[in-house]
Amino acid sequence: MPVYQWKGRNKKGQIQKGEIEASSEEVVKNKLSIQKITPVKIKEKPKDLFENISFLQPKVAESDIIIFARQFSTMIDAGLPILQCLDILYSQQENKTFKIMLKKIKESVESGSTLADALKKYPEQFDDLFTNMIAAGETGGVLDVILQRLAAYIEKASKLKSQVKGAMVYPAVTLIIAFIVLVVILVFVIPVFQQMFKDFGGELPVPTQVVVAMSEFVKTKIIYLIVAIILFVIAFKKFSKTEKGRIVIDDFILKIPAFGTLLRKVAVAKFTRTMSTMLSSGVSILEALDIVAKTSGNKIIEKAIYDVRSGISEGRTMSEPLWESGIFPSMVCQMISVGESTGALDVMLSKIADFYDEEVDQAVSNLMSLIEPFMLVFLGVTLGGLVIAMYLPIFKMAGAIGG
Helix, strand or coil: CCCCEEEECCCCCCCEEEEEEECCCCHHHHHHHHCCEEEEEEEEECCCCCHHHHCHCCCCCCCCCHHHHHHHHHHCCCCCHHHHHHHHHHHHHHHHHHHHHHHHHHHHCCCCCHHHHCCCCCCCCHHHHHHHHHHHHHHHHCHHHHHHHHHHHHHHHHHHHHHHHHHHHHHHHHHHHHHHHHHHHHHHHHHHHHHHHHHHCCCHHHHHHHHHHHHHHHHHHHHHHHHHHHHHHHHHHHHHHHHHHHHHHHHHHHHCCHHHHHHEEEEEEEHHHHHHHHHCCCCHHHHHHHHHCCCCCCCCHHCCCCHHHHHHHCCCCHHHHHHHHHCCCCCHHHHHHHHHHCCCHHHHHHHHHHHHHHHHHHHHHHHHHHHHHHHHHHHHHHHHHHHHHHEEEEEHHHHHHCC
């Protein structure tokens, strides 16, 4: 069925545009009239030559999902049926990949599937948390409220993720640049100085001899070094994909000074935010814990959450196994205990999440202030040491000439 691009005016006289899949222009006009839009221009969309090549298609970003949830919520709240909402969202979607996805979701709903089941076919974009909450919203008749909560949750989770990435990018980029500069100096710059020192003759200072030996080693063994690095990366990836490997790596990450503390705070913020969102939306506590464990991203934290789930299924409270895990701070366990005893666990979890969002902000700021001087010292010692080592013979010769 062809796709038509349209441009028209709404009731307020504002210009809108979008795309509609229809059998003819007449059908497009009818669909627009239902939406109270007066068409100005309608034309058939030209075929995309690369539409069947997946890696050339745009990715569906978190921002696309957030806008989708907010717009969907607004339309549901206005009383529009789900199918009409999906049709409008499809017609106005600019991301080609997401547009195709919305078309298939709409077709699934038309054929009798629930919205949650239709979304489950796209786990990369709509995870277990999203689909379970949608299912709870459909069952409880509060789909608009659930969609608003999901949009707010994804926004906060995205902010949390970007903060952690920001803390990691700076040192990673600095180290990569330093490594490249170091290799260039050892392979191309040091040999020039080495030849010059040979011409002058005399014994080189110990630091210079060390740097020259390093240069010789890198020049003669650079192929082996590159192969060794590639093999190490491949071996590390394979090891990290095993159950034991993930446990070892995740445990090590949580124990890294400063950075490990930041990740623990992120884990607490994510756990409490997700649990609060799901419990307030009507998802059962055992199902919520199962979803939170799967999406934790760390095997140690995942095990701790599954232990909590096992404890609750045996009749224990949530706070007891959380305390025993050693992952979650005592303050968090105490506040959860209060929330359980007062029957306002979702509200208490939301308050903890808000508090730890601020804690993560502060932890990222502290980590960056700690990393910056460390990086300056590292670069100064590494690159500055090389420069000094290569100029020592020149200073020595200048001293001898002066003497």
